Amino acid sequence: MGDDVRKYLALFYPQVSFRGTAFGGTSARSPFTGAEINEYARTKSCRTASSSTAPSTNRDAARIHSQEPSTMHKYDVTVTTSASPEIVWKLLVDAASWPLWSKVDSLDTTRSVGLDPGGDDCVGAVRAFRTGRTVTGERLTEKVEQRLLAYEDAFNSSMRNYHARIELTPTATSGTVIHWYGTYETSRLLGWVMPRYLQKFMQGMAEGLARYAEESKPTQ
CATH class of the missing domain: 3.30.530.20 (START domain)
Known part of the structure; x- marks a missing residue:
């Protein structure tokens, strides 16, 4: 699960952040630092049991995002x-x-x-x-x-x-x-x-x- 979260925050998230392309921006960079991504992945992994193979595309990452609790x-x-x-x-x-x-x-x-x-x-x-x-x-x-x-x-x-x-x-x-x-x-x-x-x-x-x-x- 930790690797899934890292992929989301580093690759897909820049598109849906307010500075990203999905909100009219041009930034392709994640708004989070490497240390912040690692820390969130670590705490997320502690709360959630291991799941299936990590997604390899942005479409898979988007699916994970849509299933996040609101x-x-x-x-x-x-x-x-x-x-x-x-x-x-x-x-x-x-x-x-x-x-x-x-x-x-x-x-x-x-x-x-x-x-x-x-x-x-x-x-x-x-x-x-x-x-x-x-x-x-x-x-x-x-x-x-x-x-x-x-x-x-x-x-x-x-x-x-x-x-x-x-x-x-x-x-x-x-x-x-x-x-x-x-x-x-x-x-x-x-x-x-x-x-x-x-x-x-x-x-x-x-x-x-x-x-x-x-x-x-x-x-x-």
Whole structure:
């Protein structure tokens, strides 16, 4: 089992890590050092009995990855902007605006479903966003005008059972507190890098929204 894990982390994992080719990156190197790979293989071997012959292809390694037990993770970010909840809300419900302020590259309209031409997507709409060569779909599940936007994964190759909520709270100075948080499951191996990466990624999403909303404020 130790050799199986070493092959996965050294050969297949670079493709599915966030710097790897499966997420739009160009790196073919494992994000783990040799010492980290050996240590994980050693502890994994202690927990798991020996199995059949080690896989010799990336397809076999992918099969092992898909059979890994899932682990629940979360992210939680809060940002305050001087823009009003009304301005922030208009950006959130308009999927076409997301590439202007977020870390996604573009809105994939061919894989999206039920987008509102007027920029006010309703519950049930699936918004497909492309980042690099990866496209993920998010289905809106709840809307409370200028207060709450919730969504879940419609299709996502790196996680499952993903549920996110964006809560807007007005401040005493007519600004907005943006509270963006979510939970998701991923494999134990992806769990090595996903929580740290996604926390930082979503922090950047919230900060981008806050900045763009401020720039969109009407001039006095």
